[in-house]
Amino acid sequence: MKKYAVIVAGGNGSRMGGTVPKQFLQLKGKRIVWHTLETFLRSFDDLQIILVVPANHEEDANALIGQTSASDRIKIVIGGSTRFQSVQNGLQLATDPSIVFVHDGVRCLVTEALIRRCYFQALEKGSAIPAIAVSDSIRKMEGGSTVPIDRTQLLAVQTPQTFRSEIILPAFLQPYKDTFTDEATVVEAAGQEVFMIEGEKENIKITLPADLVIAEQLLNRKGE
Numbered sequence: 001m002k003k004y005a006v007i008v009a010g011g012n013g014s015r016m017g018g019t020v021p022k023q024f025l026q027l028k029g030k031r032i033v034w035h036t037l038e039t040f041l042r043s044f045d046d047l048q049i050i051l052v053v054p055a056n057h058e059e060d061a062n063a064l065i066g067q068t069s070a071s072d073r074i075k076i077v078i079g080g081s082t083r084f085q086s087v088q089n090g091l092q093l094a095t096d097p098s099i100v101f102v103h104d105g106v107r108c109l110v111t112e113a114l115i116r117r118c119y120f121q122a123l124e125k126g127s128a129i130p131a132i133a134v135s136d137s138i139r140k141m142e143g144g145s146t147v148p149i150d151r152t153q154l155l156a157v158q159t160p161q162t163f164r165s166e167i168i169l170p171a172f173l174q175p176y177k178d179t180f181t182d183e184a185t186v187v188e189a190a191g192q193e194v195f196m197i198e199g200e201k202e203n204i205k206i207t208l209p210a211d212l213v214i215a216e217q218l219l220n221r222k223g224e
Contacts, residue, residue, distance in 0.1 A: 001123065002098035003047040005040045005160065006090035009033045009061075009105030010052045010079020022206055023053075023105045024060050028219055031064050032206055035108035035219075040101070041070045043115040049074040050090040051105075084180050088172045099123060100168050102183045103160035106206040109218055110160065114200050118162035121197050128162040129184045130199030131155040157182060158199040167192050 009023040023033040033051075040049055053061040055078050065071045075093060079086035087102055094100050099122050103110065114130060121128035134154040139146040161183040168183065171190035180186050184194045202218055204211060 002096045003044050003101070003119065004050060004094040004098050004165075005047055005101040005103060006050045006052060006087060006094065007033065007036060007040070007103050007105045008052050008079070008083060008086050008090070009036075010054050010083075010086040021054055021057065024057070024064070025206075025212065027108065027206075027212060027215055028224070030067070032108050032212075032215075033105040034064055034067060035224075036103065036105050036110065037065075037068050037074065039108075039110055039112055040103070040115060041068060041073060043112040044119070047073065050077055050093045051075065052077050052079045052086045052090045054079055082176065083182075084172075084176050084186065087183065091169060091172050094165060094169070096165070098165045099162060100165050101160035101162045102168075104205055107159055107203055108206065109200075109202050109204060109215060111200060111203075114203065115160060118160055118197060121195065122162040122164060125195045126164050126167050126192070127184075127187065127194045128197040129194050130158040130160070130203070131196050132158065132199045132201060155196065156199075157184065158203050158205075163187065 024031050027035060037049060040047060051061060051074055053076060058076060061076050065074045077089050080089055099119055118128035118130060134151045134156050138149045138151050138154060140149050167187060171187045174190060187194055206212060206215060
């Protein structure tokens with residue numbers, strides 16, 4: 001079956017505190033999103049990548065693609081004002097019956113093993129949403145105070161969120177809602193059940209400057 005990966009790198013990364021979108025920052029001599037692209041390219045020889053980037057950054061994206069091991073398998077799409085719109089734009093190129101991955105471009109430590117596990121579960125069940133158990137103590141605001149929440153009932157959701165195309169493509173024809181926080185919530189709003197899969201602790205999202213330091217240490221440990 002055909003495979004598409006919509007790599008969402010359309011944000012401006014304002015929380016990193018710089019002028020360069022975080023997905024284009026350097027990590028061990030390469031752009032953050034380069035690491036993401038390479039892992040997906042290695043995961044399946046026939047996987048096609050749809051890279052969603054911010055407007056006015058096509059030149060950066062094209063230069064980045066030229067440094068990858070299979071630039072002919074990557075196409076660029078311009079993102080929208082929300083994640084939903086960015087994914088929606090990317091999905092326009094995933095027109096064939098397929099398995100579709102949607103992945104945060106700044107989750108650059110994702111492994112080939114997780115990508116493959118998501119693929120095979122989505123092939124069988126229709127979807128695969130990676131998640132890990134929450135290890136921190138969690139509290140919820142109630143009025144002027146807080147109350148504890150049973151963390152054993154909570155999961156931290158990751159990407160790549162993976163679906164059969166006949167499930168995700170119709171779901172993204174819905175009008176946008178503020179409750180759409182990820183692809184799973186979009187698919188559920190369309191009346192489809194989603195199925196979880198064990199994620200990876202090291203599949204972190206680069207959001208703050210400290211995350212870059214952690215990512216570099218993890219890559220050093222892997223010898224990359």
